Amino acid sequence: xxxxxxxxxxxxxxxxxxxxxxxxxxxxxxxxxxxxxxxxxxxxxxxxxxxxxxxxxxxxxxxxxxxxxxxxxxxxxxxxxxxxxxxxxxxxxxxxxxxxxxxxxxxxxxxxxxxxxxxxxxxxxxxxxxxxxxxxxxxxxxxxxxxxxxxxxxxxxxxxxxxxxxxxxxxxxxxxxxxxxxxxxxxxxxxxxxxxxxxxxxxxxxxxxxxxxxxxxxxxxxxxxxxxxxxxxxxxxxxxxxxxxxxxxxxxxxxxxxxxxxxxxxxxxxxxxxxx
Amino acid sequence: xxxxxxxxxxxxxxxxxxxxxxxxxxxxxxxxxxxxxxxxxxxxxxxxxxxxxxxxxxxxxxxxxxxxxxxxxxxxxxxxxxxxxxxxxxxxxxxxxxxxxxxxxxxxxxxxxxxxxxxxxxxxxxxxxxxxxxxxxxxxxxxxxxxxxxxxxxxxxxxxxxxxxxxxxxxxxxxxxxxxxxxxxxxxxxxxxxxxxxxxxxxxxxxxx
Numbered sequence: 332x333x334x335x336x337x338x339x340x341x342x343x344x345x346x347x348x349x350x351x352x353x354x355x356x357x358x359x360x361x362x363x364x365x366x367x368x369x370x371x372x373x374x375x376x377x378x379x380x381x382x383x384x385x386x387x388x389x390x391x392x393x394x395x396x397x398x399x400x401x402x403x404x405x406x407x408x409x410x411x412x413x414x415x416x417x418x419x420x421x422x423x424x425x426x427x428x429x430x431x432x433x434x435x436x437x438x439x440x441x442x443x444x445x446x447x448x449x450x451x452x453x454x455x456x457x458x459x460x461x462x463x464x465x466x467x468x469x470x471x472x473x474x475x476x477x478x479x480x481x482x483x484x485x486x487x488x489x490x491x492x493x494x495x496x497x498x499x500x501x502x503x504x505x506x507x508x509x510x511x512x513x514x515x516x517x518x519x520x521x522x523x524x525x526x527x528x529x530x531x532x533x534x535x536x537x538x539x540x541x542x543x544x545x546x547x548x549x550x551x552x553x554x555x556x557x558x559x560x561x562x563x564x565x566x567x568x569x570x571x572x573x574x575x576x577x578x579x580x581x582x583x584x585x586x587x588x589x590x591x592x593x594x595x596x597x598x599x600x601x602x603x604x605x606x607x
Numbered sequence: 608x609x610x611x612x613x614x615x616x617x618x619x620x621x622x623x624x625x626x627x628x629x630x631x632x633x634x635x636x637x638x639x640x641x642x643x644x645x646x647x648x649x650x651x652x653x654x655x656x657x658x659x660x661x662x663x664x665x666x667x668x669x670x671x672x673x674x675x676x677x678x679x680x681x682x683x684x685x686x687x688x689x690x691x692x693x694x695x696x697x698x699x700x701x702x703x704x705x706x707x708x709x710x711x712x713x714x715x716x717x718x719x720x721x722x723x724x725x726x727x728x729x730x731x732x733x734x735x736x737x738x739x740x741x742x743x744x745x746x747x748x749x750x751x752x753x754x755x756x757x758x759x760x761x762x763x764x765x766x767x768x769x770x771x772x773x774x775x776x777x778x779x780x781x782x783x784x785x786x787x788x789x790x791x792x793x794x795x796x797x798x799x800x801x802x803x804x805x806x807x808x809x810x811x812x813x814x815x816x
Contacts, residue, residue: 362760394715395722
């Protein structure tokens, strides 16, 4: 009977997991979040930028990355606006423009003095992958057919008078879920032109991002939902990532519980087969 | 000549790209680089057309032959041609709200749904796969437990050592392994590129060698 715990129906696992995540999201307990060194490095880098600096935001993800990357994007934009940083954004992923719109729409209501075209510009998605990125370094207007994500001529936007290409950015922050992503920015922009690069990535991309942070090619990382929650804490505006950390904590605890049960069942089953 | 000409073209174009990427110098180097970038984008756009023809042939064949799950091929073709017709005849402007609807009401929710269901599969797979069958599986299991606890606030609540251990795993064994894989893949990429340039690798011409 005990050995059956090693073979629990997967539907039971699904239901329990769903219940744990839902309860933690509806009634968060507010577990303490400690800020990691990687997140602090990104925060400090933005903090050190002089007011008025232009930062490139690469929205290299689509809807699947929203739960982990959107809170990070919102917190970073909030931090930037607090420091009077201006943003130009775009990306190689088809939903880049929509993701940027979603992030800025959520933050702009708290900063009524910030205006589109003056404090931020959304170039949106453009095809061509690294070739587009390569063209964006020196001539953003030519690489983007002269219009932003909403069809406005770039020449009419005041911020674009100071931003002729990514080379004019003081820093780049990219939100990535895969390819094209971090390596493309390193080899095309940050290494050849010496523009500091920070990365916000989903959890599954963290192991692949660590070598770049260790080598200094990426100055820091807002890594997974954990990193997003840490950034929300740093800008003093807890949001969906902080709430999500409770859900993630309890979901991980449940999975660990099942792994332990599975191993107890496995050991018992092994003992039984030896006895027979 | 049928074989030699594409190889020669590939060699010349590849060498020009390598030279103009790795070396800066006279103005013409940058001009050539920019011009080749435009050619690449044009070739990419043309390849979409080739892709449409190929997809139509493959799925058309599946439908006419009534192969397994042929009805999904109908869905694929209807979606592909539906969006093409919509773009060519109805929403000619890229700012048409119809495109926004396509993305925000259809693609985005489907994308998010597929991604979010992964958590259930991963949970079930972890339960079945992480068994102490031998010493290697045990190391994997212990690492997974440390990482799962160390990357959430619950781990620090249990013991401050757990996040430190998770950071060590991420920064030392993981970086060593990932760096090896990445450098290996880069060398593999260079070797493959050289094979294509000198005409040893001819897959792009439809051959196998």
